[in-house]
Amino acid sequence: MKKVFIIAEAGVNHNGSVALAKKLIDVAVEAGVDAVKFQTFKTEKLVSKNASKASYQKETTDAEESQFDMIKKLELDAKTHTELIAYCQSKNIMFLSTPFDHESIEMLHALGLEIFKIPSGEITNLPYLRAIGALRKKVVLSTGMADMGEIEDALDILESAGTPKEDITVLHANTMYPTPMEDVNLRAMVTIGRSFDVAYGYSDHTLGIEVDIAAVAMGACMIEKHFTLDKTMEGPDHKASLEPHELKAMVESIRNIELALGSSVKKPSKSEKPNMKVARKSIVAAKKIKKGEVLSEDNLAIKRPGNGISPMRWDEILGTLASKDYLEDELI
16 A cells, blocks of 8 residues: 655745755654645746735734735745755655746756645646646646535646646645644545546645544545644744644544555455464363263253354354263363
């Protein structure tokens, strides 16, 4: 069975600090994830100067500050990307980043990224989708706020631009931070996978880790989760992120669920085979039986251990003659 690919989403929780970004990478490494992901954007290309913040951003940052000013402080330049990529390589963890504009797509491509993550907000951005599809790299497509028709359109654009469907993983997502449990709709993840015959996973913005574990149990091959050093830090995404001990617990739980899912073949496991003799039962003498005596319900019983004749042969044994003398409780 393929291992679930776990992405620790640092996003903009570095607060514009390279030192903090490296600490986040260290946390991701310690937790045992497969990749740590940041966000790449040119603020001027991403948001208008008069654009308002999302409601959750107003709650976690200065409400009077514009979205432009908030995001500008979180922008990472090319030199910083190179530094963080090198740091990830030294720690043996994959560096990923989500591009939010064409200039950022080109920069990440030039830096050699193997996987391109498309955020939910760009799923209706045709030129953006076409640019990423033309790279012919592996693609992860988040689907927050999207319906099935929009997902289908995005997949068609990516494929027609040159990226085969087998190189695309579609993530079910909800873009409210944090996502209320009643809005998760995790069954939609499976609907996406089955409807489009595509690899699927889950990008999570709920509080806690239980939905991620459930997603893996339902067949997710990829999990993405925001994390931070401290939920109380100033910034738009810290509050809905996992702290280091929670991220580690999530990874451990997912790896356990992977093992627990098994092969789908129902048969006695290696660990339980020794218990079969102990827990199962056999046909035994209910009392002393003489050789030649007819075996009947009156002189037979079913008791542990299970290393004799199976009770499933009860009807076959009744009415036969005892081939020897039996003591009470002796296996027939």
